[in-house]
Amino acid sequence: MDTLGLRESKKQETRQLISDHATRLFMEQGFEQTTITEIATAARVAKKTVTNYFPRKEDLALDHxxxxxxxxxxxxxxxxxxxxxxxxxxxxxxxxxxxxxxxxxxxxxxxxxxxxxxxxxxxxxxxxxxxxxxxxxxxxxxxxxxxxxxxxxxxxxxxxxxxxxxxxxxxxxxxxxxxxxxxxxxxxxxxxxxxxxxxxxxxxxxxxxxx
Incomplete structure (x- = not known):
């Protein structure tokens, strides 16, 4: 796999990781009660990384x-x-x-x-x-x-x-x-x-x- 392919694969993995943690927290705590900061902490990424991949909080839950x-x-x-x-x-x-x-x-x-x-x-x-x-x-x-x-x-x-x-x-x-x-x-x-x-x-x- 070339460098571009590896970079894109890594992006997809990060996106899925954030989405998975967000979904888990939403189901445990409720969507309204869960913050972007909590999602970032759970996924071990910066808060800005979360919002870069998902500009709207709703898209973290409805990621399809x-x-x-x-x-x-x-x-x-x-x-x-x-x-x-x-x-x-x-x-x-x-x-x-x-x-x-x-x-x-x-x-x-x-x-x-x-x-x-x-x-x-x-x-x-x-x-x-x-x-x-x-x-x-x-x-x-x-x-x-x-x-x-x-x-x-x-x-x-x-x-x-x-x-x-x-x-x-x-x-x-x-x-x-x-x-x-x-x-x-x-x-x-x-x-x-x-x-x-x-x-x-x-x-x-x-x-x-x-x-």
Missing amino acids: HEEFTASLARAVTDRAAGESALTALRREFNTALEERNPVAGFAGPEFARMIADSPTLTARLRDLHDQREEALAVALADAAPPATPAIAPRAAAALLAAAHRLLFRRIQELTLAGHPNDRIATTVAPEAAHVFDLLAASLGDFPAAVE
Whole structure:
């Protein structure tokens, strides 16, 4: 591995170390009660190092935020030839369900409770859902035919993002109720199918499938 690769690897290790200690402290003490100084001390780094990697305290807890906000747009952009946006998003969600992916809402009861008990994290999660919808609207607009009404991609994004938001909350709800991940996946799979079937009646193959 070259010097640049080693440097990048070290940065990733430091970032993960800080995130791991922050998550542990948040779950032990509560998000609001934990300070950046305590996190820095636990990770044995300077306070400035923590804020360099994580400018917002909320991002220490929700450290998959970039992947989360980009996930729906990426599924549309990367969809296979002949595949509609709805089909791609449905397939992507089913894959996340099978993998018990945190982006879909799987986080474990302690983590889910940490978010539920924190007004700051709850508000940040709402903001991330909104950002994900906005990114999806841009991807749908880019994929839509030229004659498509300007409101159409935003309307489709609102419906699709709302469905994913609902399913995310459902997974969190079942997690907080004490259900194990396998049982949650078994419960949510038919519910998700119902939700996506409802969307199919509204959206059809919008936007037109890629050639």
